[in-house]
Amino acid sequence: MAFRLKLVPDNTSIDFFRWQWLTFGISALAMAVSVLLIATMGLNFGIDFKGGTTIRTESTTAFEVGDYREALDDLGFSDLAITEVFDPSFGQDRHVAMIRIGTTEETGSVTPEQLNEIEAALHEVDPQITFASVESVGPKVSAELIQTAFYAVGAACLGIMAYIWLRFEWQFAIGCVVALIHDVLLTVGLFSLFQLKFDLTTIAALLTTLGFSCNDTVVVFDRLRENLMKYKTRPLIDLMNLTCNETLSRTIMTAVTTAIALTAMLIFGGDVIRDFVIAMLFGVIVGCYSTIYVAKNIVLWLGVKRDWSKKDPKLAASPFENAERP
Amino acid sequence: MLQIDRWKRILIIGLCIIGIGFAVPNLFYQRVESHNDALAEIERTGVETPELAAARDGWPDWLPSSVVALGLDLRGGAHLLGEVRVADVHKARMDALWPELRRALADERATLGAIRRLPSPEGTLKIEVEKADAIARAAEIVRGFSNPVTTLTGAGQQSLAIQAQGNTLTIQLSDAEKVATDDRTVQQSVEIIRRRVDEVGTREPTIVRQGADRILIQVPGIGSAEQLKALIGTTAKLTFNSVVATGTNPDARPGVGQVILPSAEQEGLYYTLEESPVVTGEELTDAVPSTDQNGMPSVDFRFNPTGARKFGAYTSANIGQPFAIVLDNEVISAPVIRQAITAGSGQISGSMDFDGANRLAVLLRAGALPAQLDFLEERTIGPELGQDSIDAGRLSSVIATAAVVAYMIASYGLFGAFASISVIANVILILSIMSVMGATLTLPGIAGIVLTVGTAVDANVIIYERIREELRAGKRVAKAISDGFDEAMSAIIDANVTSFIAAAVMFFLGSGPVKGFAVTLTIGLVTSVFTAIYLTRLMIIWWLEWRKPKELIL
Numbered sequence: 001m002a003f004r005l006k007l008v009p010d011n012t013s014i015d016f017f018r019w020q021w022l023t024f025g026i027s028a029l030a031m032a033v034s035v036l037l038i039a040t041m042g043l044n045f046g047i048d049f050k051g052g053t054t055i056r057t058e059s060t061t062a063f064e065v066g067d068y069r070e071a072l073d074d075l076g077f078s079d080l081a082i083t084e085v086f087d088p089s090f091g092q093d094r095h096v097a098m099i100r101i102g103t104t105e106e107t108g109s110v111t112p113e114q115l116n117e118i119e120a121a122l123h124e125v126d127p128q129i130t131f132a133s134v135e136s137v138g139p140k141v142s143a144e145l146i147q148t149a150f151y152a153v154g155a156a157c158l159g160i161m162a163y164i165w166l167r168f169e170w171q172f173a174i175g176c177v178v179a180l181i182h183d184v185l186l187t188v189g190l191f192s193l194f195q196l197k198f199d200l201t202t203i204a205a206l207l208t209t210l211g212f213s214c215n216d217t218v219v220v221f222d223r224l225r226e227n228l229m230k231y232k233t234r235p236l237i238d239l240m241n242l243t244c245n246e247t248l249s250r251t252i253m254t255a256v257t258t259a260i261a262l263t264a265m266l267i268f269g270g271d272v273i274r275d276f277v278i279a280m281l282f283g284v285i286v287g288c289y290s291t292i293y294v295a296k297n298i299v300l301w302l303g304v305k306r307d308w309s310k311k312d313p314k315l316a317a318s319p320f321e322n323a324e325r326p
Numbered sequence: 327m328l329q330i331d332r333w334k335r336i337l338i339i340g341l342c343i344i345g346i347g348f349a350v351p352n353l354f355y356q357r358v359e360s361h362n363d364a365l366a367e368i369e370r371t372g373v374e375t376p377e378l379a380a381a382r383d384g385w386p387d388w389l390p391s392s393v394v395a396l397g398l399d400l401r402g403g404a405h406l407l408g409e410v411r412v413a414d415v416h417k418a419r420m421d422a423l424w425p426e427l428r429r430a431l432a433d434e435r436a437t438l439g440a441i442r443r444l445p446s447p448e449g450t451l452k453i454e455v456e457k458a459d460a461i462a463r464a465a466e467i468v469r470g471f472s473n474p475v476t477t478l479t480g481a482g483q484q485s486l487a488i489q490a491q492g493n494t495l496t497i498q499l500s501d502a503e504k505v506a507t508d509d510r511t512v513q514q515s516v517e518i519i520r521r522r523v524d525e526v527g528t529r530e531p532t533i534v535r536q537g538a539d540r541i542l543i544q545v546p547g548i549g550s551a552e553q554l555k556a557l558i559g560t561t562a563k564l565t566f567n568s569v570v571a572t573g574t575n576p577d578a579r580p581g582v583g584q585v586i587l588p589s590a591e592q593e594g595l596y597y598t599l600e601e602s603p604v605v606t607g608e609e610l611t612d613a614v615p616s617t618d619q620n621g622m623p624s625v626d627f628r629f630n631p632t633g634a635r636k637f638g639a640y641t642s643a644n645i646g647q648p649f650a651i652v653l654d655n656e657v658i659s660a661p662v663i664r665q666a667i668t669a670g671s672g673q674i675s676g677s678m679d680f681d682g683a684n685r686l687a688v689l690l691r692a693g694a695l696p697a698q699l700d701f702l703e704e705r706t707i708g709p710e711l712g713q714d715s716i717d718a719g720r721l722s723s724v725i726a727t728a729a730v731v732a733y734m735i736a737s738y739g740l741f742g743a744f745a746s747i748s749v750i751a752n753v754i755l756i757l758s759i760m761s762v763m764g765a766t767l768t769l770p771g772i773a774g775i776v777l778t779v780g781t782a783v784d785a786n787v788i789i790y791e792r793i794r795e796e797l798r799a800g801k802r803v804a805k806a807i808s809d810g811f812d813e814a815m816s817a818i819i820d821a822n823v824t825s826f827i828a829a830a831v832m833f834f835l836g837s838g839p840v841k842g843f844a845v846t847l848t849i850g851l852v853t854s855v856f857t858a859i860y861l862t863r864l865m866i867i868w869w870l871e872w873r874k875p876k877e878l879i880l
Binding site: 003010011056112115131132133137138140141148152156160163164167200201207210212214215216218219222226246247253254258259260264265267268269270272273276 | 399407409550551552555701702703704705706707708710711714715718719721722723725726727729730733734736737738739769770772773774776777779780781783784787788791794795798813816817820821822823824825826827828829830831832835836839840843844847879880
């Protein structure tokens with residue numbers, strides 16, 4: 001017998017709905033906490049969304065953030081943040097800092113002259129310093145970018161909902177979208193909790209997460225639909241459990257391969273893209289969870305039309321009614 | 327069914343081989359790139375130096391030579407988002423209309439009485455007519471200067487919006503004309519920026535219009551956004567105007583149709599000039615950097631025939647008078663005309679260094695921007711940071727692929743190996759399609775490829791899990807495999823369509839790196855369906871035909 005790595009045994013019969021109130025409660029709580037976090041702690045918006053200038057400096061000698069700050073304090077920027085960046089791949093002689101300057105009232109973003117002053121001041125502190133990247137975004141564009149980002153997430157949700165509605169039933173579409181909102185909220189909440197940089201690429205990560213989470217949900221729904229047609233009289237809750245157990249192996253398998261790939265990127269992909277990868281990795285995990293514990297719960301509550309031969313919409317009532325019918 | 331026609335097999339394998347062929351140049355990125363550059367250089371200049379020939383011969387001509395374009399975040403370079411001040415053009419149009427109108431209205435002085443221009447907001451023209459009862463006639467004359475505008479929404483719109491009130495006429499461009507003008511202005515700006523950037527000769531600049539009045543400019547390899555701004559941030563509007571007076575008061579009231587402009591050479595010196603120019607930079611045919619008789623940097627220029635005629639007529643009529651050379655509302659110099667200049671060429675000198683002369687020549691050759699640009703977004707990425715990102719991206723892709731392959735083989739054995747081959751083929755296909763399409767790879771794009779490595783096996787996982795179930799249900803091997811593929815199909819399609827929707831949204835709403843990510847993701851979706859379904863199936867069928875297994879442990 002050949003060896004096979006199996007994270008999930010062949011025939012599982014886990015009752016996924018045994019703790020449905022608890023799991024759904026946890027999800028609801030997590031969503032509420034995320035909203036609370038976003039409301040109280042806010043998000044660490046990158047310059048894409050807030051406007052301003054970021055400068056990435058690199059140096060071969062170690063530096064103190066305080067020294068940099070002292071050098072720049074005289075230039076009179078009110079909104080100045082300096083952080084040191086660490087990465088395992090940097091080695092001993094590579095010291096990276098990110099300097100962020102907010103937009104000023106009068107000029108909008110940092111002017112070229114100010115930029116030269118900053119560079120000169122830092123050169124004085126550390127002659128080895130180089131400027132790896134300088135980016136600045138004006139307040140006009142950043143306001144628009146926020147708007148576009150909202151539209152993007154909204155449009156993606158609506159598009160996916162429409163497609164699922166076409167392919168399945170409206171109950172599935174709602175289940176899927178609630179799961180999507182759950183995933184987005186939790187990921188944004190994570191960004192708020194750890195104050196990770198939230199910028200355009202984070203939106204891209206969110207959208208990818210949406211695609212992935214939905215991908216997962218759709219595979220499960222597809223199986224559920226098949227089972228609904230196969231077992232016309234079994235209670236919906238049993239069929240859902242059956243479906244979940246049947247697809248569990250695949251769900252875990254795909255989540256693991258995706259997580260493996262993303263973890264490699266997280267460790268070796270460098271610091272520039274780290275927040276982006278964190279968003280995707282977290283999204284994949286949450287997406288997997290929401291497929292089982294959010295999307296299907298919603299469908300269970302909404303019920304689905306079971307008897308495809310009749311056209312009466314009333315038959316789309318609760319699963320318990322269906323269960324009692326002969 | 328498990329049968330695949332022979333021609334389909336050939337097609338599947340053929341596509342993979344072509345894919346590999348087009349992906350190979352990316353392994354020799356530098357060599358292929360210098361080959362391409364050398365070819366372009368030889369074609370452009372017609373000269374074949376030994377270095378260029380060597381670079382060209384570094385990669386054989388008969389091999390595919392397109393490589394994936396690297397985004398700014400990987401190659402380093404500058405990115406600018408500019409907004410065209412389209413209202414500038416409205417103002418210029420109105421200002422240019424005034425002298426013509428004045429002439430036409432003055433012809434009917436008998437009925438209209440005296441006319442004069444009243445102060446009005448920029449982009450509008452307010453004219454006072456002495457005799458209020460003749461205002462209808464005045465409006466009619468002005469209407470003669472209006473043209474019908476053809477728009478998509480239908481004809482019948484006039485280019486000028488004319489309002490008569492009491493004894494004043496208010497004239498401005500109509501909304502339809504504004505839309506049409508703005509469109510032209512932005513297009514022209516894009517064209518001129520492209521010419522300027524091309525003159526400097528950097529590789530593959532991206533200059534595209536964005537939205538109604540914005541232009542996105544990305545130039546790889548340029549040192550900084552500041553350098554790029556110096557090149558495209560100036561309008562380079564050159565005019566030759568007659569000088570009315572000189573003075574030191576910038577706030578003096580100029581006469582009607584006159585302007586006061588500062589001198590670029592001498593602080594505190596101001597010229598009062600006739601606003602309508604004698605000749606403009608548009609009438610130049612050539613401009614080259616040179617030196618004047620004192621050995622100072624200067625720019626030699628040549629007029630086209632109309633320009634030369636106008637300039638000749640003006641200079642012969644105004645010998646002994648000064649005239650001003652105005653660049654972007656600054657008087658660069660105001661020489662005195664010693665003799666009539668009829669040869670159609672001249673020289674601009676004063677207050678510039680050699681770099682400045684060089685740049686001015688480029689700007690004059692490329693033409694003036696129709697309106698000024700405001701920069702909303704500037705990004706400079708150093709080439710070292712880009713190279714670090716490439717290295718990190720490459721390393722993590724290789725590790726991710728190796729880890730996924732190991733996991734797949736551990737989980738599914740031989741079939742896992744098949745799926746792994748498909749995954750690797752998938753990455754190769756993504757690279758080759760991006761190379762051929764000329765799509766841009768960005769750092770998030772690399773993350774997209776890595777993500778695709780993780781998700782591409784999904785289709786195979788769905789199929790394999792299905793086959794396992796069919797086997798457990800007691801089906802024969804061939805039947806189980808065939809059913810597994812068939813049953814899994816709808817789930818695979820649905821799953822990919824939803825991902826595709828998300829990617830499409832990103833493509834249409836995103837910009838820069840995000841767009842690059844969307845492109846990579848979309849290509850990855852298409853290729854992964856191809857490799858997971860067709861390529862894996864082909865490999866399994868070969869194996870079935872070869873081993874004819876009685877049982878299968880999956």
